[in-house]
Amino acid sequence: MKKKIYGLCMGFVAVFLLVCGQTKAVSAEQLTEKVELTEEERYDPKYYRPFGKTDGTEGIDATGAAEVNGKTFEETVAEQLRLHAELIDVSGFKMSSDAVHTDYFRTLFSNAELFFVDSAYSAYTNGRYVTGIVPQYNMSASVAEEALQVVDAAAEEALDMVSDDMEDYEKALAIHDWLAVYCEYDYEHYLANNVPAVSHTAYGALAQKVAVCDGYSKAYQYIMQNKLGISCLVVSSDSISHAWNLIEIGGQYYHVDVTWDDPTWDVIGRVTHNNFLLSDTGITKTGHSGWDEYEKASDTTFDSITWGKSDGSIIYDEGYWYYINQSTGELIKTDDILNGADTVLYTIDPKSWKADNAGSYYLGAFSYLQKYEDMLIFNEAKKITKYDLTMQTPGTLYIPSTAELPEDTDTAVYNICGFKVAEDMLCYAIQPNPYLEQSQSSYIHKTDVIEKITPDLPDELPELSGIAGKPLSSIILPEFYTWADPTVKMTQTGQMTYMAYYCPDKKVYKSVVVNLTVKVDCVEHEWNDGMITVQPTCSKEGEKTCSCIYCGVTTVLPVAVTDHQNIGMRNVTTPTCVTAGYSGDMYCIDCQALIRKGTVVPPTGHVWAYEGILTEATATEGGTASYICVNCGEHKIVATAAMGAPEKGTLFYDDDLIYAVTVPGTSGGMVSVVKSTGSQTKTVVIPDAITVDGITYKVSAISAKAFKNHKKIRKIVIGTNVTSIGKDAFNGCKKLKNITIRSSKVKSVGKNAIKNIKKNARIYCPKKKLRAYKKLFNSKSGFKKTMKITK
Structure with a gap:
């Protein structure tokens, strides 16, 4: 039986298309x-x-x-x-x-x-x-509104660092420094891989003062763009999982990365300027990559600016800039932060941050500058120093007490290694090492900027009134009073007491707690869910008795009709492959009302699945295949097309020989013998022709190396239609002794075709071709004098 070595998966494709060709209806929305x-x-x-x-x-x-x-x-x-x-x-x-x-x-x-x-x-x-x-x-709408007020209040703190006479790049610097000083990178959650959603927002950076990179970037954008009107975009990189800003100044864009300029762990008061106002080239050098370059930052004006060689805030006041040079410890005043003449106001010993009691020290001044009222305030290694801007004189503001020092002070050296002013408090870190690789929080101390006194309470407290359901922030307090928690809602009526603070002057007095009485009235009742007293039906309203959650007064409210809540279906008929169905009538189970008439559902139609071949198709004649409906089981027989003539190169095998099509066609086709699969075959007969799937092919050639190195062949008979014998066709058939050529059409014998066969081999050919074949079987073909060609 002759077999084909191709076309094995066509049936599976047909089945797949039949089964998967169905469509599914999608609801409107x-x-x-x-x-x-x-x-x-x-x-x-x-x-x-x-x-x-x-x-x-x-x-x-x-x-x-x-x-x-x-x-x-x-x-x-x-x-x-x-x-x-x-x-x-x-x-x-x-x-x-x-x-x-x-x-x-x-x-x-x-x-x-x-x-x-x-x-x-x-x-x-x-x-x-x-x-x-x-x-x-x-957040709810009301909480979000209050949160936005907190964000705006924080933004106003930052805007206190900005003056109308500043250039845009100077405003960008002031906000950059403020945000880096007053926002802390959420490093603890970052290391634990559980950063909360709020740390990715401007609210986290401005209201809670804790954020990660996109929180910093959104906060910077919010202040620069929403408050100062300076175009500021957020850019990001998937490859480094990071976000930063692109800011427009004077028609040019520059990169600003506040996050990377704020150290981790956080050091209070410290801010670097390595990623401020850089070009695309400059920001790439600091390790940024992979952002979407929808705006080019090509100007390199600020790439080489050292920004005062300061690792702390650069402060603006009345037309001058102030900063501390961390290398020299000098407090500098200049009228132009880029190119101005520097004036040294004060010098801190950069060798005073001792590493041990033997005299070793940390290199540089770990001093950070802040402005408060008319003073510049900064830390030295052992004290907090002020510089009076009005008098232009320095002085000691605060020296930490011995009680603030750790217990092992006798054996270890401690310095002030971080400093800022926040909410009228001096915040400073007393620690042994400026380079701690951990949270600084356990080393931080606080004290009033100015020692404050406790105020006397007024003789009479204010008379206040409020509305139930509103927050305390809805009550406007007299001057000097603030609510302890303005978000607290007034949930009861009558004379209610709430905690507040009283401070006639924050610069002089401490805030003291007072309990303020508020007369709370219920202006708009807010009803609870109540209790149903009359059940509603499909067509008639019910009733329920509800109480106000603030004042307790009751009322009777209507309960909407149920509007046919219990729905049923009648007269449902399932469609078959050939008969229509009915979707069913929708009705109310409670009142039996017809809600909606059904519709006719068209027949589903047969869904045919392939079963198998009934009659094999040949190259010239079609066959038949059987299909079954997967829904109703009906069968059908489908005619299949004739396979047609195989293409050139298609392989067939018959007994021990493999053939390749050389001339395709349903008539006049030809094949070549390409290989023998019978390793033990002793006699090989190459036929005149073969028939495959109803097509007859003449065997017209023996391909190169077809029988090369066949160890067992002793005799070969070559059919009448062979016209060529390829090179090395019988090379190495060491036992081959008898070759009978029945064909009178051989035109060529390839190189080494009979090399290394029996030395005394005999080649038999038609009498009329004896002379011609002696020329074909020459020394190039491997013929030796000991061999003989005869008729």
């Missing part, structure tokens, strides 16, 4: 599962690319609308998020799920004030595009 930004995606540059600077692969689809009702996608979504919308209609934009996914997070990351929105949402889709977005919030 579906709510997707929650879509959440993963940690792996957090720093993907596409989420930080500003709108209008797309590379064409994200954002609004080619078929989508750029604006709807005069607003872009970003404007629409940001506006609704600020309103704490539960559902945002984006159907007019006709955007795909992927486009909405990208642009929703671009909106969050381009608007730092949206810190109250989680990096997750759900969406309604109609199968073609997204119709609505369901945001996820991490």
Whole structure:
């Protein structure tokens, strides 16, 4: 039996297409599962690319609308998020799920004030595009409003460092230094790989003063862009999992990375300037890579600026800049931070940070500068020093007491190695080593900048009134009073007492606790869920008795009709392959009302699955195959096409010989013998022709090396249609003694075709071809004088 060595998987493809070719109906609108930004995606540059600077692969689809009702996608979504919308209609934009996914997070990351929105949402889709977005919030609307006030208050602290007469790059420097000093990198959670979501926000950096890189970047953007009107973008790199800023000054963009200029672990008061106002080339040299270059930062003006060689804040006041040169310990005053003339106001001994009692010291001055009122304040190794800007004179402000020193002071040397002013307090770290690789918190001490006295309470406390359900912040307090916690809600009516602070002058007095009485009235009742007293029906309202959660007064409220809540189906008929069905009539189980008539469901149609071949197809004649319906079991017989003539090179095998098609066709085809598979065969007969799948092929050639090194062959008979014998065809057939050539058509015998066969071999050929074949079987073919060609 002749067999083909090709075409084995065609039946499987047909079955796959039959089974998988069905379609599934999709409902008109579906709510997707929650879509959440993963940690792996957090720093993907596409989420930080500003709108209008797309590379064409994200954002609004080619078929989508750029604006709807005069607003872009970003404007629409940001506006609704600020309103704490539960559902945002984006159907007019006709955007795909992927486009909405990208642009929703671009909106969050381009608007730092949206810190109250989680990096997750759900969406309604109609199968073609997204119709609505369901945001996820991490704060209620009222809490978010109060949180924004806290963020703005922190931003105002930073803006106290800025003056209207500053250049934009000077404003960028002042905010950079403030943020690095007053925000601490969330290193503890970073090392534990569990950074909370808030540390990725501007709220974390400004309100809680703890953040990671994207929190720093959003906070810097919020102050520079929202408060100072200086264009400031957030850029990111997926490859280094990091975010920083790109700021525009004088029509040029520059890189600013506050995070990398704030040391970890945090050292209070310390801020470097190695990543401030750099070009693309400059920021690359500090280790940044992989950001999306939608804006080029080509200007290198600031790349070589040393910014006063200061590792602390650079302070601006009344037209002058002040900083401490950490190498020399000099307090410097200059009228131009870039090119001004320096005046030394005070010198700190840079060798005073002792390493041990033997006289060794740490190289440099670990002194950090702050401004408070009309004073510059900075730490030396053993004390806090002030410099009066009005009098232009230095003086000692504070010397830590012995009680503040660790118990092992006799054996170890301690220095002040960190310093800042926060909330009218001197904050300083007394530690043995300026380079501690751990949290500095256990070494930090605090004391008032100026020693304050306790004020006398006023004879009469203010009379206050409030509204139940509102926070204490809704009550405007008289001067000198502040609420201890302004977010506390007034939840009871009557004369209620709440804690507050009283301080007539923060510069002179301490804050003292006072309990203020508030007359709380219930202006708008807020009802509880109540108790149902009359059950509603499908057509009639019920009643429930509710109480105000603030004052306790009761009322009777209607309960909406149930609106046919218990639904049933009747007259449902399942369609078959050939008969129609019926979807069923919807009715109310409670009142038996018909809610909706059903519809005719068309027949499903047969779903055919391949069973097997009934009749094999040949090259010239078709066959048949059987299919079965997977639903009803009906069978059908399908005619299959003839396979057609195999292509050139197709292999067949018959008995111990393998053939290759050399001339294809259903008639007049030819094959060549390419190999023998019978390793033990002693006699080989090469036929005149072979028949495969109804097609007859003449055997017209013996390919090169077809029988090379066959160890057992003794005799070969070559059929009448062979015209050529390839090189090395019988080379190495050491036992081959008899070759009978029946063909009169041999035109060529290849090199070494009969080399290394029996020395006394005999070649028999047709009488009329004896002379011609003696010429073909020459010495090049391997013929030896001991061999003989005969008729």
